[in-house]
């Protein structure tokens with residue numbers, strides 16, 4: 325593989341109006357960076373009708389991409405973390421002692437999980453396979469428990485960062501229906517007692533406004549919470565903030581199998597909510613779930629009912645001025661979008677220009693689309709500096725098992741100029757590759773040269789499939805970069821096994837699914853991938869996957885590992901690892 329010259333790596337801007345922007349150690353000039361803070365200006369549910377207009381008016385500097393060289397990823401200053409912790413000390417949350425959400429009210433970076441992660445990446449088994457250690461010629465074994473390789477950053481404010489909450493409903497007086505209505509909160513650790521958290525300090529203020537409205541409206545309408553003693557009833561609520569407007573997409577989870585069974589209680593409740601907070605609601609949905617398990621949502625579309633408002637909550641693609649991400653409540657959405665915007669920026673910068681990108685576990689495609697737009701925005705910067713530069717990104721292929729995502733993804737594509745998402749149409753047909761061609765090339769161990777240089781059709785596509793199925797369908801064939809952001813349990817075994825296979829120099833690099841005609845056991849579905857970008861929300865699974873990957877014959881080396889305190893106060897760390905294949 326060709327390592328990326330350090331001058332390609334841009335640095336982040338710390339400019340006027342971006343007071344929350346994290347600074348780099350090395351430089352003050354940089355590429356445009358859309359600060360999360362801009363969008364927080366509308367916080368508190370103020371009805372900013374301008375919405376997208378507001379975003380497009382904000383000062384951006386898309387030409388300012390001529391950044392200073394910086395080493396790997398974004399380096400955040402220690403003082404920024406100190407500043408953040410200092411602020412956190414002044415935040416006194418009345419629910420802290422009883423609520424299971426936060427484990428620290430002071431130093432948000434000093435949690436067990438962060439300490440474990442720092443030690444893990446400094447352990448001998450990982451150091452043996454770290455590119456920095458290899459390049460420096462240092463000993464693998466070190467005395468120190470941690471050697472500073474694992475950078476930990478706090479990407480957002482430590483309060484009011486939560487832009488999505490799923491809360492349990494319980495009857496105010498403990499199980500019996502009364503006119504007192506419901507409370508909304510979290511289960512107390514190890515019990516099924518619900519703790520009400522109406523003044524939670526990490527909730528976006530719109531969420532707390534919505535909770536208050538729900539408490540009042542359930543009391544006024546006599547809405548009861550689900551319990552074993554009653555049929556029907558309110559089980560959970562999901563509250564999602566659209567940051568540009570501060571409005572809430574509300575989903576009520578009702579213990580019924582059919583919408584008609586919720587009447588007249590649900591319609592009374594929603595009417596009352598609109599009366600109490602006429603400007604707060606973006607949309608209202610009902611999810612019918614009378615299952616006996618603990619799952620809040622099911623995927624079946626017939627259980628989802630849009631009662632009012634638009635289908636999608638809209639969030640800016642976080643790497644500049646262009647385009648929107650669209651989320652319906654059926655799709656996965658991050659709990660701290662401001663924080664994840666920073667991760668999406670860092671992922672986009674780790675993608676080399678011109679790459680072919682396969683994204684598994686893509687959700688609505690936030691990481692892949694951010695990379696696509698980032699490279700479009702920085703096209704001139706890279707063109708002037710990269711030898712052999714041809715185009716921003718060649719293509720992105722996203723996939724996820726959730727069938728609700730393609731509608732969101734398509735809406736995003738429609739919000740972008742066509743030249744970013746599609747190649748111009750051409751008259752001639754692309755050359756197709758026959759099975760005979762492939763087998764001959766594999767036997768000869770040569771490179772297949774039939775790859776079409778003149779591309780047509782979409783640059784960005786979406787497939788609904790499990791990660792394993794997506795690989796077997798050829799999604800990563802020809803991809804230089806694989807982005808994965810799996811759920812807490814980590815990569816599917818099949819995906820990990822495929823990554824652990826040794827590179828097969830005889831397998832031709834063919835982008836199309838023509839490869840599918842070759843018997844499965846002869847194909848390494850990730851053979852072309854040279855860089856693996858792994859975003860993890862479950863550190864234990866990441867540690868397991870990382871050890872397996874580095875000790876396999878796959879030729880992987882770890883280039884960087886950055887921890888993001890995405891949910892400040894909790895014992896959680898999001899980690900971005902970059903692996904390169906030898």
Ligand SMILES: C[S@@+](CC[C@H](N)C(=O)[O-])C[C@H]1O[C@@H](n2cnc3c(N)ncnc32)[C@H](O)[C@@H]1O
Pocket residue numbers: 656657658664684685686687688689690691723724725726789790791792809810811812816861
């Ligand atoms: C942590 S989310 C990441 C989504 C996206 N990167 C984002 O930030 O919005 C994990 C995603 O993996 C999907 N998922 C879970 N298990 C999967 C599987 N076995 N195969 C494919 N996708 C899966 C979920 O539907 C979810 O969208």
